Amino acid sequence: MPDRDIAEVVKIEYQVKDRWSERNSTVVEHIPAGSSILDLGCGDKDILNYVECSDYWGVDLCEYADQIHDFDDELLTWDRKWDIGLLLGVIYYPHHTDRFLSHYKQFADKWIVVINPKTILLKDQWNHCFNEDTMPPVLLRHFSKVSSRIDIPTTIPKLGRSHETKTFQMWVCEV
Ligand SMILES: C[S@@+](CC[C@H](N)C(=O)[O-])C[C@H]1O[C@@H](n2cnc3c(N)ncnc32)[C@H](O)[C@@H]1O
Numbered sequence: 001m002p003d004r005d006i007a008e009v010v011k012i013e014y015q016v017k018d019r020w021s022e023r024n025s026t027v028v029e030h031i032p033a034g035s036s037i038l039d040l041g042c043g044d045k046d047i048l049n050y051v052e053c054s055d056y057w058g059v060d061l062c063e064y065a066d067q068i069h070d071f072d073d074e075l076l077t078w079d080r081k082w083d084i085g086l087l088l089g090v091i092y093y094p095h096h097t098d099r100f101l102s103h104y105k106q107f108a109d110k111w112i113v114v115i116n117p118k119t120i121l122l123k124d125q126w127n128h129c130f131n132e133d134t135m136p137p138v139l140l141r142h143f144s145k146v147s148s149r150i151d152i153p154t155t156i157p158k159l160g161r162s163h164e165t166k167t168f169q170m171w172v173c174e175v
Contacts, residue, residue, distance in 0.1 A: 022154040024050040038082040041090030075103045085111040092126040101142040111173040143173035
């Protein structure tokens with residue numbers, strides 16, 4: 001892993017607050033009202049600007065998390081589960097994807113997984129790249145039901161340019 005502070009990177013990235021609005025609006029369409037939410041790699045919990053939730057638990061390396069934790073350290077356990085688990089732009093980070101999914105899936109009934117599929121090379125701090133071909137087999141190893149891919153075209157404001165369009169990809173998975 002490069003010698004950079006991930007929490008600091010997150011802080012900088014999240015100054016552009018409406019960057020993920022189309023993505024987050026689509027994600028919350030798949031979260032029934034009143035659901036409890038476990039958000040792994042929650043960042044600054046921006047998703048809470050899009051969903052009403054009084055029962056939310058966010059885990060991340062960064063300071064905004066309810067529980068600050070590195071997924072590559074020991075596996076966390078809780079004596080409860082949530083209705084919805086979120087992995088929004090996070091699945092590339094843990095070193096051991098199968099270990100991560102096989103353990104954490106038990107803590108929610110339904111999981112929403114979102115990736116940015118067009119990056120071919122590993123971005124800073126990513127340990128894996130996934131795309132529309134490589135993500136489904138991984139999910140199918142761990143979940144009994146995986147939805148068809150849901151594409152989310154997203155317009156992203158860029159410094160020095162008017163905008164960039166990228167398509168996030170999402171799967172809804174049942175344990
Ligand atoms: C691209 S951001 C996504 C944030 C949030 N899920 C969202 O979509 O708004 C990825 C997040 O994963 C977190 N992360 C990366 N590696 C991690 C690790 N090893 N343990 C815990 N969190 C990690 C980062 O700190 C960052 O907040």
